[in-house]
Amino acid sequence: MRRTFNFLLLTFNYFNMKDLKQYIETNKDRFLEELFGLIRIPSISSEEAHKPDMYKAAEYWKKTILDAGADKAEVMETEGNPVTYGEKIIDPALPTVLVYAHMDVMPVDPIDLWDSPPFEPEIRDGKIYARGADDDKGQGFMHAKAFEYMVKTNQLPCNVKFIIEGEEEIGSPNLRKFMEEHKEMLKADVILVSDTGMIAPDIPSITTGLRGLSYMEVEVTGPNKDLHSGLFGGAVANPANVLTKMLASLVDDNGKITIKGFYDDVEEVSPEERAEMAKAPFNEEDYKKALDVEELAGEKGYTTGERTGIRPSLDINGIWAGYTGEGAKTVIPSKAYAKVSMRLVPNQDNVKVSKLFEEHFKAIAPKTVKVKVTALHGGQGYVSPINIPGYKAAEKAYTDVFGKKPVPVRSGGSIPIISTFEEVLGIKSILMGFGLESNAIHSPNENNPLEMFFKGIETIPLFYKYYAELMK
Amino acid sequence: MRRTFNFLLLTFNYFNMKDLKQYIETNKDRFLEELFGLIRIPSISSEEAHKPDMYKAAEYWKKTILDAGADKAEVMETEGNPVTYGEKIIDPALPTVLVYAHMDVMPVDPIDLWDSPPFEPEIRDGKIYARGADDDKGQGFMHAKAFEYMVKTNQLPCNVKFIIEGEEEIGSPNLRKFMEEHKEMLKADVILVSDTGMIAPDIPSITTGLRGLSYMEVEVTGPNKDLHSGLFGGAVANPANVLTKMLASLVDDNGKITIKGFYDDVEEVSPEERAEMAKAPFNEEDYKKALDVEELAGEKGYTTGERTGIRPSLDINGIWAGYTGEGAKTVIPSKAYAKVSMRLVPNQDNVKVSKLFEEHFKAIAPKTVKVKVTALHGGQGYVSPINIPGYKAAEKAYTDVFGKKPVPVRSGGSIPIISTFEEVLGIKSILMGFGLESNAIHSPNENNPLEMFFKGIETIPLFYKYYAELMK
Numbered sequence: 001m002r003r004t005f006n007f008l009l010l011t012f013n014y015f016n017m018k019d020l021k022q023y024i025e026t027n028k029d030r031f032l033e034e035l036f037g038l039i040r041i042p043s044i045s046s047e048e049a050h051k052p053d054m055y056k057a058a059e060y061w062k063k064t065i066l067d068a069g070a071d072k073a074e075v076m077e078t079e080g081n082p083v084t085y086g087e088k089i090i091d092p093a094l095p096t097v098l099v100y101a102h103m104d105v106m107p108v109d110p111i112d113l114w115d116s117p118p119f120e121p122e123i124r125d126g127k128i129y130a131r132g133a134d135d136d137k138g139q140g141f142m143h144a145k146a147f148e149y150m151v152k153t154n155q156l157p158c159n160v161k162f163i164i165e166g167e168e169e170i171g172s173p174n175l176r177k178f179m180e181e182h183k184e185m186l187k188a189d190v191i192l193v194s195d196t197g198m199i200a201p202d203i204p205s206i207t208t209g210l211r212g213l214s215y216m217e218v219e220v221t222g223p224n225k226d227l228h229s230g231l232f233g234g235a236v237a238n239p240a241n242v243l244t245k246m247l248a249s250l251v252d253d254n255g256k257i258t259i260k261g262f263y264d265d266v267e268e269v270s271p272e273e274r275a276e277m278a279k280a281p282f283n284e285e286d287y288k289k290a291l292d293v294e295e296l297a298g299e300k301g302y303t304t305g306e307r308t309g310i311r312p313s314l315d316i317n318g319i320w321a322g323y324t325g326e327g328a329k330t331v332i333p334s335k336a337y338a339k340v341s342m343r344l345v346p347n348q349d350n351v352k353v354s355k356l357f358e359e360h361f362k363a364i365a366p367k368t369v370k371v372k373v374t375a376l377h378g379g380q381g382y383v384s385p386i387n388i389p390g391y392k393a394a395e396k397a398y399t400d401v402f403g404k405k406p407v408p409v410r411s412g413g414s415i416p417i418i419s420t421f422e423e424v425l426g427i428k429s430i431l432m433g434f435g436l437e438s439n440a441i442h443s444p445n446e447n448n449p450l451e452m453f454f455k456g457i458e459t460i461p462l463f464y465k466y467y468a469e470l471m472k
Numbered sequence: 473m474r475r476t477f478n479f480l481l482l483t484f485n486y487f488n489m490k491d492l493k494q495y496i497e498t499n500k501d502r503f504l505e506e507l508f509g510l511i512r513i514p515s516i517s518s519e520e521a522h523k524p525d526m527y528k529a530a531e532y533w534k535k536t537i538l539d540a541g542a543d544k545a546e547v548m549e550t551e552g553n554p555v556t557y558g559e560k561i562i563d564p565a566l567p568t569v570l571v572y573a574h575m576d577v578m579p580v581d582p583i584d585l586w587d588s589p590p591f592e593p594e595i596r597d598g599k600i601y602a603r604g605a606d607d608d609k610g611q612g613f614m615h616a617k618a619f620e621y622m623v624k625t626n627q628l629p630c631n632v633k634f635i636i637e638g639e640e641e642i643g644s645p646n647l648r649k650f651m652e653e654h655k656e657m658l659k660a661d662v663i664l665v666s667d668t669g670m671i672a673p674d675i676p677s678i679t680t681g682l683r684g685l686s687y688m689e690v691e692v693t694g695p696n697k698d699l700h701s702g703l704f705g706g707a708v709a710n711p712a713n714v715l716t717k718m719l720a721s722l723v724d725d726n727g728k729i730t731i732k733g734f735y736d737d738v739e740e741v742s743p744e745e746r747a748e749m750a751k752a753p754f755n756e757e758d759y760k761k762a763l764d765v766e767e768l769a770g771e772k773g774y775t776t777g778e779r780t781g782i783r784p785s786l787d788i789n790g791i792w793a794g795y796t797g798e799g800a801k802t803v804i805p806s807k808a809y810a811k812v813s814m815r816l817v818p819n820q821d822n823v824k825v826s827k828l829f830e831e832h833f834k835a836i837a838p839k840t841v842k843v844k845v846t847a848l849h850g851g852q853g854y855v856s857p858i859n860i861p862g863y864k865a866a867e868k869a870y871t872d873v874f875g876k877k878p879v880p881v882r883s884g885g886s887i888p889i890i891s892t893f894e895e896v897l898g899i900k901s902i903l904m905g906f907g908l909e910s911n912a913i914h915s916p917n918e919n920n921p922l923e924m925f926f927k928g929i930e931t932i933p934l935f936y937k938y939y940a941e942l943m944k
Binding site: 045046106107109113169170171197213215217225226227228229230232233234236237238240241244245247248249255291292293294295296297298304307308311312313314315316318319320321323325326327328329330332336337339341366367368369376411414437440441442443 | 706770885
């Protein structure tokens with residue numbers, strides 16, 4: 001019965017755009033209030049103190065999915081933070097879409113650079129300002145509300161499963177095991193993810209490639225205690241000086257990473273493909289102006305787009321040693337630390353790269369210091385073809401809403417779990433992102449334009465429509 | 473009358489060592505309790521929040537000097553922290569000793585490495601543990617108690633003036649002006665300072681040279697906000713990466729500082745003098761073992777003693793950028809900072825060197841970043857001859873108490889104000905230090921062996937005795 005009903009909808013009355021827009025307009029204040037409830041939970045996965053907030057966020061997602069019309073939803077334990085799973089199976093014969101999102105967010109420091117408290121969402125100039133406004137509470141929530149629309153109006157054309165995890169920002173250390181243990185439950189035809197961006201509000205794009213990640217922490221120990229820099233300065237290796245030398249040597253003057261074997265598995269992109277990529281709109285002057293830098297920097301021989309899209313990179317994400325307070329302290333610190341991450345491109349294995357980094361870093365350490373290297377987290381890169389039904393459905397959906405065919409782009413960012421989904425479950429992911437560069441994810445004053453939030457809710461049901469049609 | 477009385481003492485009954493030791497033994501618990509009262513005041517001069525503590529410490533010193541027998545003592549304002557001045561003028565015809573010490577202390581972080589709270593002095597294994605136990609509350613207090621002994625037993629052979637300042641650890645920014653405004657008040661024949669160390673408890677030494685200091689802070693700005701290291705990594709200069717490259721380049725592989733013109737004014741010490749210095753006892757294996765380092769490092773062609781005694785050095789005293797908390801945050805920081813200090817040797821001018829550093833640092837900055845350089849503080853180096861009465865008196869006093877003639881040494885540390893005393897007041901300083909290397913000044917668990925504290929009190933009256941005799 002339901003099957004027939006859905007079939008009828010598909011054929012005759014399917015997704016009246018006017019009705020969809022009307023539904024969003026009627027419910028938008030409620031949508032925002034519900035999203036704000038989620039944002040107010042400070043679910044920072046990298047800080048142990050926020051463990052209880054992870055459970056609060058998981059319960060909030062469970063209620064959200066159930067209220068939207070799921071048959072069932074539950075908070076499931078892992079060895080780390082919980083996962084919220086929910087589903088609505090309308091007909092086993094219909095295709096199944098697995099929606100992935102994450103409920104955890106990045107830390108908020110430097111807190112003094114925020115114009116409003118990060119966990120008290122505020123609307124200013126048509127944008128939601130809050131940690132998680134985009135990444136990934138804002139984008140994840142679009143799926144809950146699009147799902148609600150399809151259920152409440154009896155227009156759901158596919159089975160839907162939700163998996164909302166709580167450790168994406170720390171590299172999803174427990175989700176692989178969770179997938180392996182729940183392969184049957186997570187069975188689907190396609191994974192739909194909104195955790196990426198578009199080029200601009202008027203230039204829709206779909207991310208087809210993601211870089212992998214290898215994130216390391218290093219500790220360099222010199223003398224066994226802090227020393228007076230006058231009495232010992234010049235006679236004892238200062239671990240802060242040594243660390244700067246070691247880190248400085250990791251990238252050469254041509255922007256090449258010097259770690260032995262680092263480029264061995266890097267997939268070289270053909271000149272033809274690079275020519276194709278070069279067609280993507282990019283204005284270097286605007287880019288520099290937006291960042292307020294006089295010159296860009298990076299690997300010689302590659303464009304800015306290539307440097308983040310098809311080439312690996314190495315960044316110091318944090319460094320600290322000695323006295324960092326007000327005024328002067330004449331100390332030679334006993335220890336110096338840094339967090340260093342490498343973005344990897346397809347074919348590079350993050351475990352192998354972490355190992356290469358560790359070996360290299362230890363090899364270049366002078367005998368004046370002791371070195372400790374820890375791999376904090378990592379993930380593989382990902383590439384999606386653009387001729388599969390999932391991609392095609394997304395392409396059509398964006399075209400309907402934004403009036404332009406989306407551009408396929410390779411993003412510099414990493415969502416390590418995407419390659420794990422393919423590896424463990426054998427399912428491709430469609431990265432249907434609605435984030436803008438100006439959303440400042442991971443930074444102070446993260447935001448999300450209301451317009452993009454509502455356009456996302458509008459686009460998603462169209463994906464379901466076209467996907468169901470293409471899979472018939 | 474008083475004059476005659478003192479003369480008699482000088483001739484017949486002067487400084488019975490047994491009586492001096494007995495006085496210390498009888499009063500030692502009170503001495504310690506009084507010192508602890510001073511230590512308990514957290515007079516950290518580099519932290520604005522401790523401003524009121526500077527006044528408490530100044531008042532405490534005023535009471536200490538008056539109780540010990542001064543004619544007068546007062547807390548005097550400067551544009552920064554106050555100065556405590558006190559004096560006892562027994563006869564204008566007698567020589568005058570100006571005692572200099574400082575009441576301010578270094579910050580206490582990393583606080584978690586202290587075994588007991590830094591401002592709650594504790595005696596363990598015969599040592600006082602506390603911030604300031606040595607530098608310079610412990611050593612300064614010896615002078616107050618030695619003075620007390622001489623006054624209470626009517627054996628003071630010289631006029632005495634005390635100047636206790638509150639900004640030594642931040643480079644005495646206001647003391648030059650204070651000196652210039654109070655030249656007459658501060659008139660003296662010699663300045664006596666206990667703010668340095670001895671080679672070992674059984675190897676007394678007197679510091680005859682101090683290095684100068686130029687202490688800088690640098691700020692490197694890349695993009696105008698923190699960026700996601702995935703989306704931007706490889707395409708935008710990361711200021712933390714840039715800062716490590718810039719800092720790493722400041723000292724070359726031979727341990728030579730690369731700042732243009734840096735060595736221009738460095739006084740080259742003659743081979744003969746270096747041969748003389750090489751006779752000072754030094755065991756490299758013990759030194760390495762004490763610091764738990766496998767190898768030492770420094771300027772090629774110089775010994776460890778020379779590297780801190782007669783050669784300049786450059787150290788990173790602090791560095792910070794990006795995410796330094798628990799776990800991983802994939803951020804490209806907008807700004808990176810470092811505190812860098814250079815120890816200077818005689819003839820190098822700290823103002824000139826700070827200028828050279830600033831010019832050099834700006835010159836090596838790539839166009840991808842903006843650079844800000846601030847000179848935090850500085851001071852000139854100092855050399856004292858060993859044939860003046862002050863040195864000779866100190867030499868005899870140490871010999872009496874320690875049973876060995878002290879070795880003259882050039883210290884790597886800086887007491888910038890010492891060269892200013894000479895410049896403004898025209899008075900040489902005698903650096904009569906009793907600190908040991910193991911006292912961990914400026915570090916967690918700063919300490920001072922009780923034995924050294926009491927031996928200091930014993931040595932100082934003997935200095936007065938011999939100085940008065942030599943000046944007759």
